[in-house]
Amino acid sequence: MREIAALVRASWLTETSYRVSMLLSLASLVFMIVPLYFVAKALQPLMAQPIATESTQYFAFALVGATVYTFIAACTSALPTALASSIGKGTFEAFLGTPTNLGLLFVGMSGYSIVWALVRAAVMVTAGVALGAHLVWSALPAVALILLLLVLAYGAVGLVGAALLLRFRTTGPLLNGVLAGSALLGGVYYPTHVIPSWLQDLSKALPLSYGLRAARQVVLLGEPLGVAGHDVIMLALYVTALLPIGILCVAVSLRYARRSGTLGHY
């Protein structure tokens, strides 16, 4: 844990040395939430019926969708981005030269981005609540569990991205494809049952669809976690299936990089 904390602290100190960039990153959230509020207000009569199983208020529905998606997108790209930066700077080889194992290094390297994404998510939720979004605060532990499962499922995609980066120095279309697909079909701004039936099958393949539906049911409708049990189990199955694949891909790529001597290349 100390290794993770040290890596997160180093990233924090690096980021805070770019103060203007950091402040702008937070300020940009206002430009995201305020238009969302007005658009949601305008669409409330139209959306009330389709979102009834997940929320009564369209602004809260969209707020949860946007916040969770922004958070998950940051978590998915956290490791590949940190790895690309570390390889580019030449610090990755130096990290690997220490006795700290690769798992801890990866968590530490991506830890700051995840924590910062959590802070941004908290700012978005706070702004949303200030604008009138209604949330059931007692459901936060259940939401935390759902978010954790989402982070692990999408983190596995990030691991595959990191493996591609180690092997080809690019993640290719993987991350953008998964994130764009999740934004369009994962139920971020509209429930998945309103999209055409042939696309709904694709939507069922995305962990975000299950995570968002479960999160909204508990935090917007105040339902117990058991009501969203099916979605939570599906998420857990995704994690169980995807994480080993991600770890295996990284192991294979690292072995290749060690064999071909490309570990420190950028």
Add this chain to the structure above:
Amino acid sequence: MTTSAPIAPYTSSLSGFVRARPLAVNIDQLTKRFPVRRGLRELLRGAGRHETTVVDQVSFDVAVGEVFGVLGPNGAGKSTIFRMLSTMVAPDAGTATVCGHDIWLEPSRVRTTLAAVSSDERSLNWRLSARENLLLFAALHKVPPKETEALVTSMLRTVGLDGTGNKMVAAFSSGMRQRLLIARALLARPKVLLLDEPTRALDPISAQEFRQFLRTELVDRQRCTILLATHNADEALGFCDRVVVLNRGRVLATGTATELKARFSEERYRIWTTDPDHGCFAQLETLGMLRRLMNHAQGIDGWFVVDCAIPGDPSRTASVLQHLFTCGVSVARLERVEPSLADLIAGIIGASARENANA
């Protein structure tokens, strides 16, 4: 300068260091081949993969507490050997152990006993201070939290950065960054330190101070074993206890500096004279007492430089000088010049060819 024909490596008989002490590093027939990148045309043509051998059956031992030089021109395989020892690159054949731990079978144990210092300053975090850089690596090297602050302060003092520890690394000079890289490696309290061209970015005075620091602080005080890769023959032969000379991935020779110089390089001299074309020089060459290497056309205040080799012991040099005076050649200065890496490699290859011919 070199030939691609394989030559039998010369190994010193004066390996008292290795015989008297336990081994810190043992390399046996280590080999590494890298794939050659194919161009678009070759890919489209479906051409097969090619490989280039960058380290070819390299073997040598390094004793505990030894300063061992790995000398070779660019592309000799020095850095690849270091990267294999530090477990960043997997060997294709052969074995290597660091303090008894196999680099392929026990990489994590190797990383606890060995630290590599590359000359790549990029591997520091430039947006952090020197102290913050060291604090990060102290945690990664699992230094106990209670000892961390004191150790970091001590390391900064050891490398002479105690006054600038809170300054951002981006504001450091190359020399300061090099010293910080050393401090970072020392945090791990390594038994073996790999230094890859550590003085490349240093001026001659700083380089000398740095070598002094390595000898007194690391070798004499901390009993650290140092492997130093360099293409600077002066540095390797003047500073290291023993040296391995590599060329194109192969070991050409291993031995002490004195032995390698005596066996493979002629004594080089530089003569400052007003008459570089005097017949006396040709006469000395005919007698086999001197071999002119180069006359510098540009004179300074009427004095010209003649670079030459004078074979034999130093008394032969005195005879040459006396002969020049007898002939009436004005000589302002006669100085000994350290052999270059190119001279040494050419000498080793030449000696090997002569031995093969004799055999």
